[in-house]
Amino acid sequence: MDMQRLASTLEASLDPTKNKPAETALLQEQKKPGFSLLLLRIVASDAYDSTARLASALYFKNFIRRNWTDENGNYKLPQHEVVSIKEELIGLMISVPANIQYQLGDAVGVIADSDFWRRWDTLVDDLVSRLTPDNARINNGVLQVAHSIFKRWRPLYRSDELFTEVNHVLGKFGDPFVQLLGSTDQLVEQNKNDRPKLSQYISTMNLMMKLLYDLSVQDLPPIFEDNMQSLTSLLHKYLIYDNTLLHTDSDSEAGPLEYVKSEIFEVLVLYAQKYEDAFGPFVEQFIGSSWNLLTTIGLETKNDILVSKALQFLTSVTRMSQHARAFNNEDIMSQVIERVILPNLSLRESDMEVFEDEPIEFIRRDLEGSDSDTRRRAATDFLQQLLAQFQKLVTDVVLRYINHYLSDYSRNPSGNWKSKDTAVYLFSSIAAKGAVTTSQGVKSVNELVNVIDFFQANVAADLVSDSGVESILKVDAIKYLYVFRSQITREQWRDAFPLVVKHLGSSDYVVYTYAAIALERVLSLADDSKKPVINPADVKPLSAQLLQHLFQLIERDPESAKLQENEFLMRCVMRVIVVIRDGVVPVTDSVLAHIIKITQIIIPNPANPRFYYYHFEALGAFIRFAAPLQPEKLENGLYPVFLSILQNDVQEFIPYVFQLFAALLDANPSGSLTAYYTSLAQPILSPQFWSSKGNIPALVRLLSSLMSRGASQMAENQQLEPILAIFQSLITNKVNEIYGFELLESITANFAPDMIERYFVTILQLLFTRLQNSKTEAFSSRFVRFYHFISSRVDSGLGADWFIKHANQVQEGVYVQLYLSIILPDTQKLARPLDRKIAVISLCKTLTDSVAFAEKYQKGWGYTCETLLKLLENAPIMASTDETIVDQDVDDMSFGVGFTQLQTIKRPGRDYWPEVTDVKSWVGGELQKSNARQGGKIKRFAEERLRQSPQVLQALFTYMNR
Numbered sequence: 001m002d003m004q005r006l007a008s009t010l011e012a013s014l015d016p017t018k019n020k021p022a023e024t025a026l027l028q029e030q031k032k033p034g035f036s037l038l039l040l041r042i043v044a045s046d047a048y049d050s051t052a053r054l055a056s057a058l059y060f061k062n063f064i065r066r067n068w069t070d071e072n073g074n075y076k077l078p079q080h081e082v083v084s085i086k087e088e089l090i091g092l093m094i095s096v097p098a099n100i101q102y103q104l105g106d107a108v109g110v111i112a113d114s115d116f117w118r119r120w121d122t123l124v125d126d127l128v129s130r131l132t133p134d135n136a137r138i139n140n141g142v143l144q145v146a147h148s149i150f151k152r153w154r155p156l157y158r159s160d161e162l163f164t165e166v167n168h169v170l171g172k173f174g175d176p177f178v179q180l181l182g183s184t185d186q187l188v189e190q191n192k193n194d195r196p197k198l199s200q201y202i203s204t205m206n207l208m209m210k211l212l213y214d215l216s217v218q219d220l221p222p223i224f225e226d227n228m229q230s231l232t233s234l235l236h237k238y239l240i241y242d243n244t245l246l247h248t249d250s251d252s253e254a255g256p257l258e259y260v261k262s263e264i265f266e267v268l269v270l271y272a273q274k275y276e277d278a279f280g281p282f283v284e285q286f287i288g289s290s291w292n293l294l295t296t297i298g299l300e301t302k303n304d305i306l307v308s309k310a311l312q313f314l315t316s317v318t319r320m321s322q323h324a325r326a327f328n329n330e331d332i333m334s335q336v337i338e339r340v341i342l343p344n345l346s347l348r349e350s351d352m353e354v355f356e357d358e359p360i361e362f363i364r365r366d367l368e369g370s371d372s373d374t375r376r377r378a379a380t381d382f383l384q385q386l387l388a389q390f391q392k393l394v395t396d397v398v399l400r401y402i403n404h405y406l407s408d409y410s411r412n413p414s415g416n417w418k419s420k421d422t423a424v425y426l427f428s429s430i431a432a433k434g435a436v437t438t439s440q441g442v443k444s445v446n447e448l449v450n451v452i453d454f455f456q457a458n459v460a461a462d463l464v465s466d467s468g469v470e471s472i473l474k475v476d477a478i479k480y481l482y483v484f485r486s487q488i489t490r491e492q493w494r495d496a497f498p499l500v501v502k503h504l505g506s507s508d509y510v511v512y513t514y515a516a517i518a519l520e521r522v523l524s525l526a527d528d529s530k531k532p533v534i535n536p537a538d539v540k541p542l543s544a545q546l547l548q549h550l551f552q553l554i555e556r557d558p559e560s561a562k563l564q565e566n567e568f569l570m571r572c573v574m575r576v577i578v579v580i581r582d583g584v585v586p587v588t589d590s591v592l593a594h595i596i597k598i599t600q601i602i603i604p605n606p607a608n609p610r611f612y613y614y615h616f617e618a619l620g621a622f623i624r625f626a627a628p629l630q631p632e633k634l635e636n637g638l639y640p641v642f643l644s645i646l647q648n649d650v651q652e653f654i655p656y657v658f659q660l661f662a663a664l665l666d667a668n669p670s671g672s673l674t675a676y677y678t679s680l681a682q683p684i685l686s687p688q689f690w691s692s693k694g695n696i697p698a699l700v701r702l703l704s705s706l707m708s709r710g711a712s713q714m715a716e717n718q719q720l721e722p723i724l725a726i727f728q729s730l731i732t733n734k735v736n737e738i739y740g741f742e743l744l745e746s747i748t749a750n751f752a753p754d755m756i757e758r759y760f761v762t763i764l765q766l767l768f769t770r771l772q773n774s775k776t777e778a779f780s781s782r783f784v785r786f787y788h789f790i791s792s793r794v795d796s797g798l799g800a801d802w803f804i805k806h807a808n809q810v811q812e813g814v815y816v817q818l819y820l821s822i823i824l825p826d827t828q829k830l831a832r833p834l835d836r837k838i839a840v841i842s843l844c845k846t847l848t849d850s851v852a853f854a855e856k857y858q859k860g861w862g863y864t865c866e867t868l869l870k871l872l873e874n875a876p877i878m879a880s881t882d883e884t885i886v887d888q889d890v891d892d893m894s895f896g897v898g899f900t901q902l903q904t905i906k907r908p909g910r911d912y913w914p915e916v917t918d919v920k921s922w923v924g925g926e927l928q929k930s931n932a933r934q935g936g937k938i939k940r941f942a943e944e945r946l947r948q949s950p951q952v953l954q955a956l957f958t959y960m961n962r
Contacts, residue, residue, distance in 0.1 A: 030179035057103035094141025105148035136200035208262035265309035308378035620904035627667035657699035673710030694898035787840035848930035
């Protein structure tokens with residue numbers, strides 16, 4: 001493919017109507033040598049359309065993310081290509097437009113994660129050499145590259161290796177950076193009347209503020225500490241800097257001044273929180289400037305980020321008692337509330353425009369707090385920090401304002417409804433202690449107020465009334481229940497729950513969505529004894545109508561992207577199914593039809609990862625509770641749509657589909673493999689699906705389920721060897737070794753020993769090679785579990801002797817070395833109760849059933865006995881079967897083309913010995929029965945082989961005599 005055609009294909013990959021064939025072609029093209037360098041040439045050339053250049057930068061970023069190094073840190077690309085990329089990338093990034101620069105910056109970050117600084121020790125010298133005295137365009141490119149690399153330090157924990165890297169950078173970059181700060185300051189002053197140049201130099205200052213944060217985030221660099229006075233003077237200068245040439249005409253778009261001041265506030269927050277000793281003497285001037293800014297700045301949305309950053313700074317300094325004392329005065333506190341808190345808490349016209357025109361955006365900002373740069377969120381945080389310092393003072397002052405706003409509302413409810421909104425928001429802010437948690441809402445409240453009394457007196461009426469109440473006040477009422485749900489008793493929820501359900505019928509998008517959010521959260525709420533606050537028996541009679549209405553809301557607009565917009569509704573569907581459990585069976589036909597319809601709509605355009613995650617979680621719950629009674633109905637209904645996802649290569653959905661196929665199989669464990677599944681088995685053994693890392697955990701689960709249902713059919717179809725080939729591929733890769741062992745255990749559990757036997761020596765050779773050459777702690781632990789799994793299954797034709805025979809075929813005598821140096825020592829390290837339980841059973845059966853240990857490994861018999869008794873000192877206790885479905889917080893999840901576990905169908909660890917509930921009693925019984933069966937041989941062995949260990953002997957007899 002020539003460069004022109006490659007550029008056209010890249011451009012097509014961004015077009016939803018052409019992206020599938022384009023992506024297929026690019027996957028083939030990227031296998032050719034030098035592909036990455038071709039991408040960089042397209043990015044660099046002005047001869048190509050800007051869209052093609054951006055598409056090339058995007059593809060380059062993702063190509064580097066997938067192909068730079070393997071799990072061991074070795075380059076996957078040829079060495080000359082690696083060198084060329086490093087040589088070209090920095091210069092290219094400096095020269096391209098900003099939108100392309102950001103994509104290349106991400107690629108630089110990926111490379112830096114792997115190579116900087118030890119394998120790219122020339123990078124900082126290269127960057128410094130490119131800095132110029134006055135060329136802002138070049139300097140901005142250099143600084144953008146530097147920020148792409150150094151921002152990696154922000155979330156990292158302190159370590160010697162990290163500090164070595166930071167010191168390496170500071171040693172080369174520190175002085176030039178400080179010099180550039182000074183020269184840029186001078187250039188801003190010299191060009192204060194030249195808008196184009198001034199804008200460029202202010203952009204330089206903005207980037208330098210980002211880098212000042214990067215370089216300071218782990219520790220305060222000595223060069224900054226030594227120059228703290230001049231540094232803080234410069235920060236203060238630009239915090240109060242103004243120039244009309246930098247003002248923007250738009251009320252909604254922030255300009256360069258707002259951005260640079262916001263970055264300065266980020267630095268100030270960092271320094272106030274971490275470096276109080278060095279920064280403390282300079283704080284006062286910034287407090288005064290922040291106050292002036294907050295009391296004079298306009299309400300335009302372009303100022304929102306700046307205002308929120310200023311409030312975050314005041315919140316930080318208020319944590320310091322010496323600065324907080326200034327607020328410990330009723331008059332001053334009243335000024336703070338009136339001039340800073342209230343203007344930023346009150347609804348603006350722009351907020352109402354978002355409420356009406358972009359309701360889903362309003363919900364996400366307001367409810368989740370995902371955007372911490374909102375004025376309301378930042379003002380609330382500041383108010384709550386003041387409350388933490390001066391609880392009674394703040395409560396008294398704020399209550400006066402709350403009463404004022406409530407009185408204003410009561411005088412004219414239709415005209416002054418915003419006053420009530422402010423009052424309710426203010427009360428919630430001072431009533432809550434700490435953050436609103438995902439699972440329980442507010443867990444601790446201000447004891448100087450009563451949240452239930454306030455609700456009943458001022459909020460409940462808005463929920464009860466069917467007309468004459470502004471939508472925003474209904475939202476406030478529902479949100480109040482959502483926030484304080486843990487403070488409301490079961491009896492109070494019995495009255496409130498129907499009111500929340502009623503508002504699902506609202507015609508207002510925000511109201512019915514908030515109702516769904518509150519409903520979902522309260523349905524998941526449990527008391528201290530883990531008993532649901534809302535009894536599932538009370539939900540089941542409503543469930544058919546509830547699910548039907550939720551599906552209708554979701555399907556209101558059948559356009560794919562619009563349908564996926566509201567993940568909150570789909571999350572509520574999931575929760576209702578989880579709560580009613582088998583109560584979904586009577587409405588199987590309706591739920592199945594809606595799920596199939598929604599899936600078919602979103603297949604062509606997976607637009608919202610949160611929506612389709614909850615969609616597949618809902619489907620998982622539906623399969624879990626409905627499929628055991630109606631397996632064929634669900635299989636016949638879902639198979640075509642699942643097959644469509646696989647045939648259309650919808651990569652975002654494929655890992656979910658494999659998990660759901662497995663759940664369908666598991667729901668009918670006694671059935672044989674139908675034609676659907678036998679036709680599925682062959683394709684999933686092909687390399688196509690296993691090449692995606694995100695598919696591997698789900699494919700292993702699916703293969704295990706297929707083997708559990710139809711190992712004999714798979715054996716007849718000659719599919720064991722392809723499965724073993726997959727095992728071999730997984731076990732040689734550190735990232736996937738755990739899945740290799742899961743697959744191997746399923747193979748061993750489901751295929752007959754005589755079928756496995758012909759391959760078992762080769763399997764052991766692979767495992768022993770890894771143990772010898774590249775053993776990891778995880779690999780060793782899983783190997784020891786696998787050994788005990790084999791050793792425990794004497795009744796299935798396996799057992800310790802079976803393992804010993806095959807191990808010694810790999811190398812004579814290797815078993816003894818393995819047993820003494822790895823198996824016995826690492827058995828004590830097993831942590832999971834199921835692993836420890838299987839080890840107990842394995843060791844006990846070795847003592848009672850192994851011929852090799854009875855006749856050949858006499859010392860080993862004693863060592864085995866000692867290890868068994870040590871395990872029993874901390875005997876594994878099997879938890880009772882828990883049907884609870886653990887919530888996954890989507891804010892902690894990374895979506896994309898990868899693996900996301902569906903919690904509703906998560907398979908618990910398999911207990912091959914469910915009848916063994918008390919392992920100590922079981923061991924005692926097994927020893928007694930074996931001793932009797934073998935004419936007292938076990939007791940005789942113990943007396944002979946534990947003669948030198950009387951305490952061990954006594955402990956063993958204690959179990960045998962139970």
